[in-house]
Amino acid sequence: MDFPDQPVPLYLQLAERLLDAIDQAAMEEGTRLPSVRTLAAQHAMSVSTALQALRWLETRGHIEARPRSGYFVAKRSKRGKRANGAAGTAGARGAGASRWARPMPELDAQARDHLAIAGAPAAVRLDLASAETALYPVDRFSVLLRRLAYQHRDLVGSHVRGTGYPALRAQIARQAMQYACELDPDELVVTNGCVEALNLALRAVARPGDLIAVESPTYFVLLQMLRALEMPIHPVPATADHGIDVDALKADLDRGVPIKAVVTVANCNNPLGSVPSDARKRALVALLREHDIPLIEDDIFGDLCFGQTRPRPVRAFDEAHGNVLLCGGFSKSLCPGLRLGWIAGGRYTERVKALKYTTSMATAELQQAAVAELLATGGYALHLRRLKAALRNQHKALREAVLRHFPAGTEVTEPAGGLVLWAKLPAFDGQPRSTRTLFERARAEGISFAPGHLFGEGAAFDDCLRLNAGNRWTSELDAAVRRLGELAMRAERSAH
Amino acid sequence: MDFPDQPVPLYLQLAERLLDAIDQAAMEEGTRLPSVRTLAAQHAMSVSTALQALRWLETRGHIEARPRSGYFVAKRSKRGKRANGAAGTAGARGAGASRWARPMPELDAQARDHLAIAGAPAAVRLDLASAETALYPVDRFSVLLRRLAYQHRDLVGSHVRGTGYPALRAQIARQAMQYACELDPDELVVTNGCVEALNLALRAVARPGDLIAVESPTYFVLLQMLRALEMPIHPVPATADHGIDVDALKADLDRGVPIKAVVTVANCNNPLGSVPSDARKRALVALLREHDIPLIEDDIFGDLCFGQTRPRPVRAFDEAHGNVLLCGGFSKSLCPGLRLGWIAGGRYTERVKALKYTTSMATAELQQAAVAELLATGGYALHLRRLKAALRNQHKALREAVLRHFPAGTEVTEPAGGLVLWAKLPAFDGQPRSTRTLFERARAEGISFAPGHLFGEGAAFDDCLRLNAGNRWTSELDAAVRRLGELAMRAERSAH
Structure with missing residues (x-):
């Protein structure tokens, strides 16, 4: 896209200047670009703007990120034509692309892998975080829906007003009371899945260009969402033991990184499976309150934590401040097919409601x-006990199979609950293996998983993968994991 | 909101400068500001950026627009404190606002009237465009849903992948064939209502800051949506006879107005009820193709046109170019409560699909x-015949009641179909009447309608109102219209 007569955003101005420099100097593939900080200082702009410029160039294939090294000029073959970017390759992808006279606007490689996962399912689905249908109370819902479709048939013919069915909002608040999280039914907005809740939350607290801090690694839909919203991403390290590194976040804030909002999947983190201690949750709340930065919390896996007590959301520790926008939903725990989520907007409730109205x-x-x-x-409660028992067994079986079949030295998380495992492949000949090539090979054989590069920026986590433990354990599944392990043995580092 | 360390957008820089000027010169209420064009020239920025700055100041109550006169400094009492804008009034609105320690971010007056309409219904609902439940095939759906909930109970427990139920996408394409509009099921994405379709369409073709041309007056959800997306609005005149003025749009394009996309509700326009001729539709397509500007078409009222043949969407005239993103839905014609819409993305299909994934x-x-x-x-087809016959009668009764009960000289459209009438009140003592005051008085008595200011920018259409003809005609409704007419007699021009 180009921007005739419109004020060109700063980051695009920088991106253009860098592109000119690369072209005019005919820089070789692999030439290292100045660091983000250097660029920001040279061009008198913020670090986040400079980062945005580099990201823009990266997603268009002009430069590439290497972990802990910085950005480098990409192969000429990948860079394509200047004005239209990767448009020339558009014909090869997407249904019906060839019908139209002009190519469609491009998507980046990450978005394409992401859509491949989201689209037509593979034979063996280890990709998305979803349990199989048999683990949900579908018969119960069948009876309920039939009765409601009979008794409340006006629900089909009535214009839907307001922000959610009152009885459901009341039940969501009542459920949360059980783990001492006070929600006001009037601050609740029912959404089309938790994804819509996150989208509304981000737009309620931030604008395009605003820097959003996220756990690294994090949920790939969140990263894609931030890119679609043009909100630059600030990764904060997270670990499988404690979740987001509050000290690292504090250090970033202390040195003035202009973070506008923080997103966390605190309970049963996706993909790491971590649950921070209450003390860490308190520290996070206090830190963000001190800096007056809103927290967006995705608690969709909270009900699937295996421990004795259901962990409290971070929101529960933010008493009477309204600074945490809590997002939840029923697609993981109760009824994936109904696409129901919710958001408690705290002091951003009115904005969330207005955005919901113009979004859907x-x-x-x-x-x-x-x-x-x-x-x-x-x-x-009974359903949850059964579901969690099944997931716990499936986690165990999947984890053991990975450790058995994957290259020696593969590390696998032992998550506190939820639906997924996170694995890291060992280096091969001193070089990290790429799960991106593994992904392509495995999908060709009908096996799908979530490659690590989706969970971060650039090449970060390219040696990791996320596996869905939602399927009942079978010999077919064991065979698929074994095959994946065989393919991983030869998953050398790709040039990408 | 403020923007620490972030690059400040151009329009905000101008808004700040204007605010400084107003404050430092202690400008009197009512002082006229320079014209948009003068400001743009003075500050070396585009007209749309200057307009954005003025709109920003207007929505915050610092200045006010007067029709055909320009922008003026607002009353000091309305302007509030500098940094927090109208935050001080936040406690008075919104559920639970007082629970939080700090006020919530503000909404503008238009957004608040809009949410008042969208929220708790009034006793007499002449506000939203919706027919009453009895006019929809709810019994039929009750049977269908009960059977599906029995036979396809897995629909509750399955993770939903992809872009819409294949059988529905096929049926949408088949329906469109009946009026010679070729849609490819693979370019169709099923959405949560037509509102989501419009939202995805806008984000697929434009970015924040891009200027979007819309009919004036237009559907208020669209205006709110554009504001939420930070896409400045370029109004193009529209008439009840012919819809959008293609010549005016052409003149704008010829003189270089940087329009990024155009949105039209061509068939049974909301609120005007117009249906342009095929020749005008062809001219619109040709004009936009020439300028390579995408058209977003909202055809949700297309099936409700009263004429012999169902009018073709503009999209039908854009053969093999993929330049029109066609949005439709079933909330007006078939089942409001199910919240189903769709979009045919043309050559933007891949982007629409990616955005749908990260939006809901x-x-x-x-x-x-x-x-x-x-x-x-x-x-x-049979249902539509019945629904349209009922709507035609209701339109007639409502129109006659308005002409009978409203001030002499009130003008009312005779729409080609759809759900709404558009009325214009005559001047009072040479001054245009304000339906904004009328709205407040009528709501106090339980009667709700859509005030005209929602359909445009600033004070445009403040003397108009939109009435929903979706209700069965009763003596109660007649009494409500009579009461509204009485209130309109004294609806003098408000200071607003």
């Missing part, structure tokens, strides 16, 4: 009524 | 399956 207006109420009834009449 | 991931499939079955097994 309202959420269909029939399924909201069904979930409200199921929560009200009990049985959710 | 997917749309629940149970209701998609129900609509697909209803469309496949016929009966939609």
Whole structure:
């Protein structure tokens, strides 16, 4: 896209200047670019703007990131034409692309791998975080939906007003009370899945160009979402033991990194499976309150933590401040197919409501009524116990299979709950293996997983992969993991 | 909000400078500001950026627009404190606002009237464009949903992948064939209502800061959406006879207005009820193709046009170019409560799909399956005939009541179909009447309608109102319209 007569954003001005420099100096592939900080200082702009410029060039294939080394000029073959970017390759992808006279705007490689996962499923689905249908109370919902479709048939014919079915909002608040998290039904907005909740939360607290801190690694839909919203990403290290590194975040804030909001998946982190201690959650709340920075918390896996007590969301430690926008949903724990999520907007509630109205207006109420009834009449606790028991066994079987079949030295998390495992492949001949090549080879054989590069920026986590433990353990699954392990043995570092 | 260490957008820099000037010169209320063009020239920026700055100041109450006169410094009492804008009034609105230690970010007056309409319904609902439940095939859906919830119970427990239930996408394409509009099921994405379709379309073709041309007056959700997306608005005149003025749009393009995309509600325009001729539709397509500007078409009222033949969407005239993103849905014609819409993305399909994934991931499939079955097994044509016959009668009764009860000289459209009437009040003592005051008085008495200022920028259309003809005509409704007419008699021009 170009921007005729419009004020060109600063980061694009810098990107253009860098591109000119690369072209005019005919820089060789592999030439190292100045550091982000140097660029920011040279061009009198913020670090985040300079980063945005580098990211813009990276996603268009002009430069590439190497972990802990910086940015380098990419291979000429990858760089394509100047004005249209990768447009020339558009014909090769996407349904119906050839129907139109002009190519479609481009997507970056990460977005394409991401959509490959999200699209037509492979035979063996180790990619998305989802449990199989048999683990959900589908018969119960069948009865509920049939009764509601009979008794409340007006739910089909009525214009949907407002921010969610009142009975469901009341039940969400009641559930949260069980783990001492006070939510006001009036601050709750029911959404089309937790993804919509996150999207609304981000847009309620930040604008395009605002820097958003996220855990690294983090949920790939969140990264894609931030890119789509043009909000630059500030990664904060996270570990499988403690989740987000609050000290690192504090150091960033102390040295003035202009973070506008922080997003965390605190409970049963995706992909690491971590649950921070209450003390760490308190510290995070206090730190962000001190800097007056809102926290967006994705608690969709909270109900799937294996421990004795359901961990409290970070939001529970932010008493009476309204600084945490808590997002949740039922797609992991109760009914993936109904696409129901919710957000408690705290002091951003009014903005969230206004944004919901112009993003999708309202959420269909029939399924909201069904979930409200199921929560009200009990049985959710029993269902959760069964689901968690199944997941715990599946986690164990999958983990053991990975350790058995994958290259010696592969590390696998022991998550505190949730649906996924995170694995790191050992180096091969001193070089990190790339799960991106592994991904392509495995998909050609009908096996899909989530390659690590989706969870970070540039080549970070390219030697990692996320595996879905939501499937019942079978000999077929064991065979698929064995095959994946064989392919991983020869997954040498790709040039990417 | 403030923007620590972030590059400040050009329009905000100008807004700040103007605010400084107003404060330092202690400008009197009512002082006229330089014209948009003068400001743009003085500050070496585009007209749209200057307009954005003025709009920013207007929504914060620092200045106010007067029709055909320009912008003026607002009353000091309305301007509030500098940094926090209207934050001081936040406590008075929004549920739970007082719970939080700090006020929530502000909404502008238009957004608040808009949310008042969208929120708790009034006793007499003449506000939103929606027909009453009895006019929709709710019994039919009740049977369908019960059968589907029994036969396809896995729809509850399955993770939803992809861009829409295949059978529904096929049916949407088949329906469109009936009016010679070729859609490829693979370019279709099923959305959470037509509002989500519009939101995805805008984000697929434009970025924050890009100027979007819309009909004036237009659908207020679209205006709110553009503001939320930070896409400045370029109004193009539209008439109840012919819809958008293609010549005016051409003149704008010829003189270089940097329009990035155009949005049209061509068939049964909301609020005007117009249907342009095929020749005008062809001219619009040709003009935009010439300038390589995408058209976003909202055809949600297309099936509700009263004429003999269902008018073709503009998209039908854009053969093999993929330049029109066609948005539709079933919330007006078939099942408001199911919140189903769709978009045919043309050559922007891949971007639309990627955005859908990070905006709400997917749309629940149970209701998609129900609509697909209803469309496949016929009966939609018969339902439409009945619905349109009812709407035609209701339109007639409502129009006659308005002409009977409203001040002499009130003008009312005779729409070609759809759900709404658009009325213009005559001047009072040479001054235009304000439907904004009328709105407040009527709501206090339980009567709600859509005030004209929602459909444009600033004070444009403040003397107009939109009335929903979706309700069965009753003596209560007649009494409500009579009361509204009485209130309108004394709706003198407000200072606003």
